Amino acid sequence: MKNGNDCNRLNGKLTLIGCGPGAADLLTLRAVSRIQNSDLVLYDRLVSSEVLDLIPADVESCYVGKEAGDGGVQQADLNRTIQENVAKGRHVSRLKSGDPMIFGRAAEEIAAASVVGAEIEIVPGVTAALAAASEAVITVTERAELQSFVVTTGRTAEVDSVPDWAKIVKPGVCVAFYMGVAQAWKIQSTLMAAGVPADAPADWIERAGQPQMRSVKTVLGRLAHDTKEQGVKNPAILLIRYPYSLCNAASLQATLA
Amino acid sequence: MKNGNDCNRLNGKLTLIGCGPGAADLLTLRAVSRIQNSDLVLYDRLVSSEVLDLIPADVESCYVGKEAGDGGVQQADLNRTIQENVAKGRHVSRLKSGDPMIFGRAAEEIAAASVVGAEIEIVPGVTAALAAASEAVITVTERAELQSFVVTTGRTAEVDSVPDWAKIVKPGVCVAFYMGVAQAWKIQSTLMAAGVPADAPADWIERAGQPQMRSVKTVLGRLAHDTKEQGVKNPAILLIRYPYSLCNAASLQATLA
Numbered sequence: 001m002k003n004g005n006d007c008n009r010l011n012g013k014l015t016l017i018g019c020g021p022g023a024a025d026l027l028t029l030r031a032v033s034r035i036q037n038s039d040l041v042l043y044d045r046l047v048s049s050e051v052l053d054l055i056p057a058d059v060e061s062c063y064v065g066k067e068a069g070d071g072g073v074q075q076a077d078l079n080r081t082i083q084e085n086v087a088k089g090r091h092v093s094r095l096k097s098g099d100p101m102i103f104g105r106a107a108e109e110i111a112a113a114s115v116v117g118a119e120i121e122i123v124p125g126v127t128a129a130l131a132a133a134s135e136a137v138i139t140v141t142e143r144a145e146l147q148s149f150v151v152t153t154g155r156t157a158e159v160d161s162v163p164d165w166a167k168i169v170k171p172g173v174c175v176a177f178y179m180g181v182a183q184a185w186k187i188q189s190t191l192m193a194a195g196v197p198a199d200a201p202a203d204w205i206e207r208a209g210q211p212q213m214r215s216v217k218t219v220l221g222r223l224a225h226d227t228k229e230q231g232v233k234n235p236a237i238l239l240i241r242y243p244y245s246l247c248n249a250a251s252l253q254a255t256l257a
Numbered sequence: 258m259k260n261g262n263d264c265n266r267l268n269g270k271l272t273l274i275g276c277g278p279g280a281a282d283l284l285t286l287r288a289v290s291r292i293q294n295s296d297l298v299l300y301d302r303l304v305s306s307e308v309l310d311l312i313p314a315d316v317e318s319c320y321v322g323k324e325a326g327d328g329g330v331q332q333a334d335l336n337r338t339i340q341e342n343v344a345k346g347r348h349v350s351r352l353k354s355g356d357p358m359i360f361g362r363a364a365e366e367i368a369a370a371s372v373v374g375a376e377i378e379i380v381p382g383v384t385a386a387l388a389a390a391s392e393a394v395i396t397v398t399e400r401a402e403l404q405s406f407v408v409t410t411g412r413t414a415e416v417d418s419v420p421d422w423a424k425i426v427k428p429g430v431c432v433a434f435y436m437g438v439a440q441a442w443k444i445q446s447t448l449m450a451a452g453v454p455a456d457a458p459a460d461w462i463e464r465a466g467q468p469q470m471r472s473v474k475t476v477l478g479r480l481a482h483d484t485k486e487q488g489v490k491n492p493a494i495l496l497i498r499y500p501y502s503l504c505n506a507a508s509l510q511a512t513l514a
Contacts, residue, residue: 018383018391025290028383030282099383101390101397102406110394122391124466126275126285126356126381133358134275134379137367140358141410147420148409149359153398163404167427172420209381 012086018125021209129176154180269343275382278466411437
């Protein structure tokens with residue numbers, strides 16, 4: 001055990017580490033330090049090979065990919081692996097792409113470690129939506145135009161239980177959709193039916209934070225068409241902006257019509 | 258000029274660097290690298306002294322605090338400083354607390370540098386809301402309970418133009434309020450009037466990502482009372498969660514009543 005100077009740590013420790021969008025230099029100094037001081041590092045297929053290269057040779061690491069169809073172990077097995085190791089007093093680090101608290105299924109792993117009395121630490125990371133905004137040079141809030149930023153998902157584990165996008169996309173809001181490529185038409189039609197203007201800016205950022213990053217600029221009214229024409233593929237973030245000035249312009253048009 | 262090997266850079270470069278919530282080890286490796294390779298580093302009072310300690314002694318740095326009343330220079334002066342330096346071919350780094358694209362007034366500085374032909378780079382950072390969630394061990398999304406995460410502000414530059422919170426806080430949403438301490442009663446009353454249950458979890462995290470971090474757990478119905486009683490002070494993040502199960506419980510109660 002590397003952290004031998006921590007005498008009070010009888011029950012081991014679970015550290016959930018946000019690893020950012022993929023580029024190794026978008027890890028925080030704290031993330032790198034925790035990886036280096038782990039006894040066991042658990043990772044899945046969402047963590048980039050660049051990041052995995054930071055794991056020292058003398059630290060044990062284990063693939064725990066859990067997506068259906070990829071031959072990975074299931075969440076229950078993963079929870080058991082965490083429990084068995086922290087119970088031995090080991091420091092287990094679980095790598096998460098982006099930030100652990102957003103779409104990271106962190107709650108289940110925290111609960112598993114807590115029931116066996118492990119210390120819990122969460123290391124925040126750069127979430128994919130903000131890496132995407134940086135790469136495309138899009139400010140997700142803007143003085144007097146965009147006052148709220150929403151992160152949501154284009155799909156969920158449960159069929160037919162995607163969030164109610166029409167309630168989310170309001171004037172003054174920028175929304176980031178994770179995993180929305182297959183839903184481009186549904187996003188476009190739902191939002192336009194709810195009154196979001198066709199000329200609201202819509203930007204795809206593929207593979208944000210990775211060398212092959214690509215951005216595709218369009219507007220809500222052409223979203224489905226351009227998504228298909230440009231062959232946008234996951235992992236991709238969709239940023240849709242509904243600034244107040246667009247809302248005011250739409251009201252004015254309605255009044256004049 | 259340090260980056261002497263970049264022959265094509267005639268017009269200098271502006272790098273907006275996300276410095277995270279305050280702890281120096283929550284900077285990314287890329288942020289540290291860019292700071293070290295700057296000709297001039299601009300910072301304001303929101304950037305912690307721990308972070309400023311990372312600026313090498315041979316790199317020029319300049320305070321550009323711009324809040325009213327603190328004697329700092331104004332945004333127009335800041336824009337001119339950026340323009341004058343990038344026009345000389347210098348690499349100017351502008352430090353931003355958290356992530357540059359959220360509540361960072363980045364658009365104005367990007368525009369100022371762009372008009373003089375500067376290269377622009379944005380280095381994303383750990384935003385305060387996610388650092389707060391990590392420290393308080395609160396997952397901001399949760400399978401089947403919380404599908405969207407919203408970042409909004411408790412105050413704006415314009416009087417009486419805060420976002421319409423009632424439209425933002427819906428079932429399945431976790432909301433992070435920046436700078437909301439003075440608005441605790443208004444947040445509580447607005448949300449409760451809109452039907453958000455009194456027992457929705459509400460957590461304050463003061464000075465997230467700094468050694469003096471403190472969290473205060475309460476619920477929406479006691480938010481104003483506990484904010485005052487516990488003496489919560491800015492900088493603080495308020496996380497309010499409205500999981501679907503609370504919504505269903507409220508509907509059931511209404512049916513039975």
